[in-house]
Amino acid sequence: MSSRKPHLGIVSLSKYARSETGVIDEGPYTNEHLVAEDVIWSGTSGRFDYGKRDLRDCADSFLIHFGLSGDPLDTHLLSLSRALEQEGYPVLNSFEFTWTCGDKYFALERARGLGIPTPQTLLAKPTGTNVPAIVSTVESELSYPLVIKPRGTMKGFGVIKVTDSDLLVSALQLYSSSGMSCLIQEFVESGGREVRCFYAGGELVGIYDRRRGSDRFIGVATPRAGQESGVSVSRMAAELPEARVLISSCEQLLAGFTWDLAAIDWFGSDHGLVLNEINTVPGIYSMPEADRVIFHERVADAIRRRSQSSRRPHDVAG
Template sequence: MRVGLITGDPGHPVLAAAAAVLERRGCRVEVVPFGAGAGGAGGGGAGGGSLADVYLLKARTPQALALARELERRGAPVVNSAAATELCQDRVRMAGLARGAGLPFAATLAAGPLGELPGQEYPFVVKSRHSRRHDLVALVDGAARLRELAGQWPQEEVVTQPYVRGNGWDQKLWVVDGQVFAARRRSELSSGDGESGSAAEWEPSARRAALALRVGEVFGLQVYGVDLLDGAAEPVIVDVNAFPGVRGRPGAPEALAGLALRVAGERGRFGASG
């Protein structure tokens, strides 16, 4: 069996560990190039080479998404799909889908360029409209902070969300093929003690785990992350990420490898290999 990795970082811990599991099970794991001019690459590129049995889409660049769409057009299974991955890059579309499905997603309003942000009631959270690595996520607690951010990101298209006052910890839930992994991480927006991004063990309630699984059903995702905060009456979803890192979660690489095997096996039953 052949597994293609669409990624700009094949050494990422969860991918590398999952690849090792797959190779121990006799699979051939290949990194698929997706940059400019890579369409004709062999090993399952979009230019006509033989297809792998399944592709794992970790990259989110326009080139990677274009490759994933072409592979899907040719009949290859891609996890997550190009459409689901692209949806999770637009926080306005993401919030609209979630709230339309009855999920408790934070009210998310498109606000245009940060340098032209209309008047807001402080505090509020501002985020890049288009989710990506090193995007903008910040608490705006007054006019001075807003001017500072606008000076740094004047043309950044942003959204705003209400500030949910929590305990300084973000609840991170990651789902891989129906298996839920979780941790708490010190919030980037927290002004309390502790280093931003530091992690702590945490076991989600059955209600929160069920909420995370429901997100996958609504968004058509098989590998994804859900960021939760404690709202006044119920958990509040503040972000959904397609194919996150799932770092340091025992069992996650094995779950990812198992997902690849399952999807490839289904393709073998229902469609001919390329």
């Protein structure tokens, strides 16, 4: 490739992409959001168009920005992810990785099957009429306080700490009106601690330990250094015993997938760290500036690597 910066196309549903328009310069690469609904199969085998251009001409590599939201277009985005990959478009993170980790329940079930500690979790689809039955099941299997949150989505949207039956009913009714499935989980007494393991370019960038007052509810493990008072974020030395355990667990979670980017979040507990979720489009506000430089350099390398290894239709013709 030329010496110009590699360009990443982040493919999102319009409700996300159109709120983040324009090209962003991340140092060693640039990126912009592309509207998934505007990516059209051209009728020519193996080709997708965006506007009047071959999608391949819009970016060097693509990243599917997926978090299961209950929107009917979720299926469109996943189908597009699989189709682009099958047709040889350069995509960061495979369809299987994006699908599994974009669905928080799937990710937790995978972890549980590997013997990795997770919160006790129930999956529910409130419809209004079934709310009493869900409440009965929850109260027979979990104790208050508990946490209710979307099966997917991002940035901690819709995460609620539930302290009694009335609040549980209200939260379930809210989810019923939204049409979204939800996870109902035991509340992990974290003591105000959460940990994030950042990966980019297929490698660990760092492990970041965030601590804040134990009386504050941690809805989602997304440490944002310097953006809250009373919050400290530090890098955990990889040689520490706890870090080695974390790295081993992360390697188990990532094994078997083709992936480039990931952020794996953990809650502290009296019995050790417990998995919260896996993010395939990680925000980087939780790491020091020097580590962000490393992160961006590895993303740039991943964009180039995927672009160079992809195939165009004429590469396999005949």
